[in-house]
Every structure is written in C-alpha cells, then in structure tokens.
Amino acid sequence: MNPDLLASSLLAAVTAAVQGRDGEAADSLSVGDIALERPRNRDHGDWATSVALKLAKRIGLTPRALAEELATAFGAIEGVASVEVAGPGFLNIRLEAGAAGALAAAIVAMGGAYGGNDALAGQSINLEFVSANPTGPIHLGGTRWAAVGDSLARLLSISGAAVIREYYFNDHGVQIDRFARSLVAAYRGEPTPEDGYGGQYISDIADRVVATRSNLGSLDGAELQEAFRASGVNLMFDDIKKSLSDFGVHFDVYFHENNLHESGAVDRAISRLRELGHIFEEDGAVWLRTTAFGDDKDRVVVKSNGEAAYISGDLAYYLDKRERGFDRCIIMLGADHHGYVQRMMAMCAAFGDTPNENLQILIGQMVNLVQSGKPVRMSKRAGTVVTMEDLVDAVGVDAARYALVRSSSDSNLDIDLDVLQKRSNDNPVFYVQYAHARTHQVARNADAAGVDGSQFAAELLTDETESILLGALAEFPRIVAQAASLREPHRVARFLEELAAAFHRWYDACRVTPVGDDPVQPVHHSRRVLADATGQVLRNGLDLLGVSAPERM
Template sequence: MSSHSDLLAAQIQAAISHAIERGDLIGTVPATIPLERPKNRDHGDYASSIALQLAKPAGKNPREVAELLKKDLEKLPEVSSVDIAGPGFINIKLNRASQADLVRTILSAKESYGKGTALAGVKINLEFISANPTGPLHLGHTRWAAVGDALGRVLSAAGAEVVREFYINDRGNQMDLFGQSVQAAALGQPIPEDGYQGEYIADLAKEVLAENPEIIKLEGESRLVAFREAAYKLQLKDQQRVLDTFNTHFDVWFSERSLHDGGSVEHGLEKLRAQGHVFELDGATWLRTTDFGDDKDRVLVKANGDLTYFSSDTAYYINKRERGFDICIYMLGADHHGYIHRLKATAACAGDNPEYNIDVLIGQLVKIMEGGEEVKLSKRAGTIITLEELVEKVGVDAARYTLIRYPVDTPMVMDLDILKRNTNENPVYYVQYAHARIAAVLRNAAELNIASGLDNFDPAQLSHDRENELLGSLAEFPRIVASAAELREPHRIARYLEELAGVYHGFYADCRVLPMGDEPATALHSARLNLCAATLQVLKNGLLLLGVSAPERM
C-alpha cells in the first residue's frame, strides 16, 4: 500500500529524469530516493539528501542540483513549499489537504494499509523454536515463539510467501534419557541421575500407563522404546497445545528422524560431494567449510561410521532449498553463535549465496523479575520457568508484546509486576488503551449522530499542527513494516505503535474531536473523527502483526 513517501519518491525520480532530458543534469535516475520525516516539522514534512548523491556524477555542487529539482517539485499540486537547507538537503512541505488525504487512503485500504510488495514472489522458510520433545517449552523458547511468529506476519505483510517450521529434535541420546526417565517414573524406580526431573515426567508416566496399561508387560529394549515413543507423542502434543494458546502456529512440524529415515542425509552428502567441498581424512568424512570463512572444517561422518549432528544440519538446509525456498531463516538460541559461520559456509558449499539464501538470527536470554527478585524455578519443569507459567502470570498479550518489543540480539528483563499493571508504564496497556480510547470516541460520535465516514470527510479541515503530526506518524507505517521485514526486526512495529499512541494522545488533548454540550457538529468534527478512525485502523493493523489483540473496551 503506497503512502505519501512512495508518491513523493516517484515524483522526485520524475524531476531528476526531466533535468537529465533537458541537459541540466548528467547521470542516471536512482532506483531509490532517500526520504526522511524531519523531527522538527518546521523543516518540512519530508527531507531528502538526493542532491548530495547526484552532485558528484553531475559535476555540480549539491545546492545547484537541489535548486534544479526544486523548480519541478514546486509545480506539484500537493506541494506547498520546497526549501534548500545546509549543503543541499531538500525540505518539502505538502499542502494540508493533500497530507490529510492519507485518511482516505487508510480507511479505503483497511487491513491492507501497511502491506507492501518488497518481498513479493520470495518463498521463505522460517524455522524457529527448534526444541527437544522431552519437556515443556521454556522461557528461551518463549522469546522465539513470540518473535518468530511476529516475524512471519511481518514478512507476509511485505509480500513474501512464508512457511513457519518447527524442527523437532527427536533423535539421539536425549530422547533415550527421556524414555528411561518416564519408564522409571511409571515403574516407581528412581529417575536416572542424568535423566529428566520435574513433575511433568510423573504426569507423562501416568498418561502413558492410562493409554496403554499393557506396556509394563514388555521387557528390556522394547519396553524402553515403547515408553519413549508414547511419551514423545504426548509431550509433542502438549507443546503444540501450549503454542496454540500463545497464538503461535506452525505450518510444518519437521522431524529430525525423517531426515535420516528418508535418505536425506546421504542425499545431502552426495550433493555437497558433487560441489567439490567434501574430503576424507583419518577415516572420517569432512566438509571444507573453511573455504567460506568458518573457523575450522566440520566432520560429517566419524571414522566409526556414525553421522554427526552437523550432517543433520547440512542435510536439513539442502532439504529446505530443494523444497523450493529462496531464503531459509534460522532463529537460534543464545548459545548458538558458532552456528552462524557454520550454516553460512554450508550454504556456500551447496553452491548458494550465503548473503541471500540463508539468514541466521541469534536470540539472547530473558530474565524474569517478580517482587524485585529473579524468578528461576518452575513448579512443573523443575528447572527453568515454562511458557505456560509465564502466560498464566501475565496473559498472552502482555507476554507476546513484551518479548517482541526488544531487539532479539540483546538480553532482556521482564518485570511481571509492571506487566500486571494497567498503567502507561506497561507498554502493551499503553498501546491497547489508545485503541480502546479511540473506539470509545467513535461509539460516542455514533450515539450523537455525528456524520463521519469518507462521504463526510473534508481533508482541508485538518490544519492544526497536532493533526499534521498525527498524519505524519500514520504515513510512516508502510515504511516501518517494510524495514521490519527487510531487517528481520519486528520490534520496530511495537516501538512505532508506542510512538503513534503518544502522538494520538497529544492530538486528542489539543484538538476537540466531539462537540461540547449543545454545540453543533461541524465539518471539522467529522474530519477529526475520520482521522481518529484512521489511527484506530493503523493501531489495529500493527497489533495484528504482533499477534496481539486490539480491544474495543478496556
């Protein structure tokens, strides 16, 4: 959905093209035009540094280039003035009616406002929460459950075709320890020292016995396998249930075992061998990842014939690419920094572009505070606090919003006491309250029979500085969504919504939206109501991208 900035960028491109055609300028028309919203609106509604970019190839100084473009831009009907500042910045003021027409754009587009086409035609595999099915999802998974889901929504809004994928680590020693732990609990034996502790193991054992009382009659390895598989199925189902309640949904649940059972690991190895990056040394099979910046080469098959965990990783990447994904995004935990070079080198070894086809994001740790102290223990899991317990304490909206609003590469602290408060220091309350407040204003207007809707909208009425500031914020939304997708940073949406809520509260304080007492409703009231409705729509669209509700009443 285009906004003023897109239109203005196109008009600046046209002005450059005209100047080149006239022979006033030498050079080519840039594919993108830098446009910013000045913090101080006295400097204009938009500022561009394009003249500085064009000056050198044109053999002119930037101010001369700016003056050339100014002539064309001043003729545009929606532009009220163009000023040149400093070394050659172009400051552009739009006339108020043109600026206010954005309200019509937003209210016509509804849910589509903010969506774009920057990633149209791109297929993205978004893998987040790679977990063992051996226990409840914990706090580390919780951050990715919120951020990963929001990133999927943002990438879709930028036009990408996104598949959300959960990688189930259902192979190896941890699974066997899990099976032994559940079996021991069912048989009333002590759980192995390096096994899984926590009340949930006893609960699983009861469930397994209830579903299959005959399991106890089995012996040795077959009994252990039966316990492991039955408990795996139940624990995975529980993880899926918890994620559903958290508004996080996956399109694909991918089993690590399936890579090995389906021959994908051997296939991946052959593909890498064909690319010329596999070698044998000391009886083992290696991938020469140092060719592409990794700190050391990686073993794929040990000398004893066992496959390494890395062989699963490489096979999984190749499997994703062969399923038709252009970009594979991996969202990994804080202890996985070493994986960045390793995975990028794998992509390069497979003949791909590691700067485009693969993207690895690392999420830092979350600390939870309650009553001034860090919360570490979980009633159910025995160790770290679980996703479900966090939601029980603060609710889905507060948990999701707070986890999303910080850049993932920084550690974060969640203060549960603040998140339970209905005050402005609780960011999710602050944004949701702005939405509910506008919904209340629109309800009151309907009760007073004040004409609103686009049939009663005169954009020229909106000339107050506060209205202009609010329109400026609303115009930014498509650009914010596009940059959140491009940079893989959904926290930008949350920060934008908080800013927008603040600008709206300032507008509401200074601009009377509803008539006082017996005062008749005017065209100005109708215009302001439409501006309120447009703000409501943008707040709602932004919250939806975060998977957070937009309440009409609070």
C-alpha cells in the same frame, strides 16, 4: 498525500532535472533513491530528503546547487506547499494541509491492507523457529522466538513473500534417550537419572503413558525404554503444540529430524557435496571441507564408526528445504547456538548458494523474568526453568507476546512482571491497546452525535497535533517494510507506542464531537475520519505482532 505517492512525484521531478546532464544516471534512478524521512523537528517540514547529496557528484554539481534546482521542481508538485534547502543540500518539504490530511481517508479506505508492500513479492521463504526439543515444556528462550518468529512471518507475508512457518522436530539423538530414561525412572519411582530431565511434567507424562499403554508390566530393559520413548515423545510434543496454539502461534510444517536419517536424505546430501568436490575421507571418517568457505576447521560428517555426526542432519535438512523450492531459508536460534553460524554458512556456500541470502541465521539472546525486583527462576511444572505457560499464566498472551517482541531479539531482555500486570500507561501493551480502544470510544460518541465522517475535508486538519498524528500514520508503511527487511519486528512495537502517544495528545487537543448543542461542523467529520484512521493503523500494527486490539478496556 502518502509517502509512496510523494516519493513517486519527487522521483519524476528528479529524473527530469538530471536527464539533461546525465541520462544514464537519470535512467538508473528509483524511488529508493529519494530516501524520504520524517524530520525530528517538525518545524523543518513534513518530509526531508538527501537525494541532492547522493546525486550531485555524479552529475557535476555541488549538493547545494542541485538542491536549489530540485527545490524549484519539487515546489511545482501538486500538494507541496513549500520546499526549503537546508545545510549542505538537504531538502525539507512541507505539504499543503489538504494533501497531508487526505491520508486519513486513504487509510480508512484501504483498511487492513494499509502498511503492506510488495518488496518481497516472488520470494519463497522458509522460516524455522522455536524448534524446541520434545523433552520438556517450552522455556522462555523458545517463547521469545515463538513471539518474534510469528511476528516476522506476518511482516514477511504483508511484504509480499510466500512464507512457510516450519518447526524442526528434534526426535533423533541422545536427548531423546535421556528423556525416555527419565520417564522410566518416574514410572518405577526411582530418582531422576544424573543426565536426565526433572520436574513435575516428567511424572505427568509418565502417568499418561501408563494410561495409554496396557502392556508396560510385561516389558523390561530396552523394550520398556522404547515404549516410553515412543509414547512419551508424542505426548510431550502434543503439549508443545497446544502451548504454541494457545499462544497464537501455528506452524505450516512440522519436520521430523528422524526422517532425514531414515529416508536416505543424509546420504543424498553427502553425495551432492561429493559431486561438488567438497567431501573427502580421512582416518576412516567422511569430512566436509568447510575451511574452503570460511569455517575455522573442516567438519566430520560421518564418524569413523559409521555414525552420522550432528552436522549431517543440517546438510540434509538445508538441501531438503532448497529442493522444496525455497529461495530463502531463515533459521532462528538461541544464543547458545552462536558457534554454529560459521559452519552453517560454510555449508550453504558448499552447496553453491549465497550465505546470508539463501540462508540467514538470526540469533536470539536470553530472557529473564523479574518480580518484586528479584529474578524468577523456578517453574511450577518444569523445576529449574521458567516456561511459556508460567509467563502466560502471570500476564496473559497479549502482554507476553508484546513484551517479548518489543525489544531487539539480539539483546538480553528482562521482563518485569509487576509492570506487565498493571492496567496503566506504565505497561506498554496496555498503553497501545488503550489508544485503540479510545479510537472506538471516539467513534461511538461520534455516532451518537451524528458525526459520521461523511463531510470529510482534509484541508481542515490544521492543528499542530493533527499534523504530528498524520505524520506518524504516514510512517507506518515504511516501518513495516523496514522491519521485514531487517528482520526486526520490534520496530513495529516501538512505532505503535509513538503513534499511541501522538493520538493521546491529539485527543486532548481536538474535539471530534461538538460541545453541548452546538451544530456538527465539517471539521468534526474530518476529525472522525482521522480517529478512525488511527484506530485502523493501531489495529494493523497489533495484528502484525499477534496481539489483540480490544474495542473496550
């Protein structure tokens, strides 16, 4: 019995028990009120719920009294073997072997759909991530967001949302001028400007610009810089897109910042805010009254010299997203942007939207590479920063993506290259991928022995390791829904490691194929289905992380 079906059955029993005492309370109940959890100690049963503690006060009973009443109702549900009241009113539920084991066949039947839900159905979400300046290769912070952002998009999608992956192309501002000056200096064989960009990639881009522009010798000054700016930015961005593609990350929209300023979008955003009464003028500048929405100071939108301030682009871009029909705009930023959150939320509220609902900002912390116990700080191409290519060259795409996504993105992350290069259980991605490959080895051996799962009997899966493995498989949909809701893909990675551990223990304890010339028994067929179900869930989870699921290792 899967947890959704069990929760629905429990909800019906709770509703019936509460109806006579408080009809309003009964009518307002939902599956979420059941709050099923897996007990840490499996001796306490297969599932536990605190629903009695949650509802007792509303209907005038003690939690323990309500729990005892519900225990009788729950015990009558088909597939439930026993229900025990624990502590002040917790309910521990144990399923019959057949009800628990039936999940294996259900997972095989659902295939790639297992784990999905419709919690976010009807929501249109714009997810903006990476958005590295087109002035150099993607550094490790951007690489972390590439892995986490792509996994989050997959989680939101499998939870029913319509998701657009968007990359904000920063092609407007002083950093582009500095990039162009750096290219010109490389072209002329001059030292890198004091505020410019260094690294071999600058020389490489400059050489490629020379190869594509035949008239550079006739240009000078501003014209030469503009030529290198126009061609160099495009070449750099082509490199960034290729790096992302090689990393398994693809965007639906590449939005150019420059378009906001050239299309009149900035003026439209200011006009909208002026209509709402939040724009004022002072000292010759145009201001947004963000202090009315929790910001620590009001923000200049247009400077006294007529130049648009940085926040003007944010205003226009947010309004553009909302006008494109997105209910939620999620932006993933690096730790150095933490100070922007308050003003961005004030901006959201100024437009009449709800901060942290219509606009959500996720902050990611730093990533450090370590090898032989020492930090890795230099790049072959980029000089003083370590890039996406450096990490991928060292450990491969799968290990890189998994390592970046398996820890909470709001904490600093140290990646040990020596561990990720190992083909052993010390390497988390190898451990999970090996478990998946082992399920396929089990299937190949079973095929050779004539064990095809055709005589599946759920009630035969009674070994303790089978109960634990089935319990882990049952958790997957809840983990997926929780990871999507909390915007925390690392929960999927940690679940996969626990599932892999449960599978390896089961593999050591239970045979799928008969010994020697012994005949094939129904239990072998049943275990074959359990192995296949485990492989399916491992595959589904790895896919959510953008990591491959090899059949052989």
